[in-house]
Amino acid sequence: MGINNYEDLTPIHLDVLTEVGNIGSGNASAALSNMINKNVEVEMPEVKIVSFQEATDQSGGAEQIVAGTMTRMSGGMDGMILLLMDRDFVDSVIDSFFGCKVKGLLQLDENEISALSEVGNIMCGAYVSAVGQLSGIEVKLESPCFHVDMMGALMSVPVIEFGEVGDKILYIDKKLSIDGKRMNTKLFLIPTIESLQKLMGKLGIEV
């Protein structure tokens, strides 16, 4: 039996991915904390196989406006990482960089976009480097693309790209708080099925 799509993952696989997500997001939060000089905490992530529809519903609705960075992975692992940032998160980051709040997610200026892209870059870099250390897989990251729009429209990008195999996606939800305030910020690691098989193999899990 092999993994041909995300629906084939067993509870053991999901446990392993929960741990991978946990270590990855712990590392990403530490990097964020260093960068913005605020206390960042993460809860144990929740790993589920859900339909794209459920993923957007559970993330706060398809039409919610969020800022997102999309970063492609290559090298030992193919896929992408999507970081979705809500207004509170953006305010918190911009406050630490520039000492002010943003006018709105749709009115970000160049400096603010550049700061948020860098945050995406550092957090995703820290995330995959943790995954890499755990598995011995070397992952290369491209520079992130940044865009503000409806959450559903942004989330459809990885789903479409890897959607040829099934209707379900791997949903790794991690909850994060900055200085005690809960943020609705999501980081999705979306490996291709081949890369997921490889990751499991390297971690010594039968696929």
Next chain:
Amino acid sequence: MSNIVVGISDWKICKNPEVLVTYALGSCVGSCLYDKVTGIAGLSHIMLPDSTSAEGKTVNRMKFADTALPDMLAEMIKMGADKRRIQAKIAGGALMFATRSEQFNIGERNVAAVKKALSALRIPIIASDTGLNYGRTVFFQSADGKVVIKSTVKGVNIL
């Protein structure tokens, strides 16, 4: 009266005066088919252009342009719509993240596939709001065939 929600990889049909809605189309494409006389309206939300890429696996036919549109049209005709009167309006097919490695612009391919499928079915496209780089929510009013598109960039655009 509440709107009828069309999900991702889904299509639904309604009759005057109901309203169909599909949220946050990114590179997906929404196709609105309408028969003015009977007020029968169908909205399809496809994710990918071509079902043949799935190579023999059982596919969700509502996910692909080449399978979703003929299926939806057949169902509309079964409900009493006259194919000769049906016209289409399409929206979506954006490129959400412009990266250099985006060798293939899936939004553009989706729009091309929808146009091809509709042309094969001989359904004329009378209006469209596609491409560029922003998400769109589509409301399709079966009372008058109007398509109301909401986006962060343009606000409201009516086709």
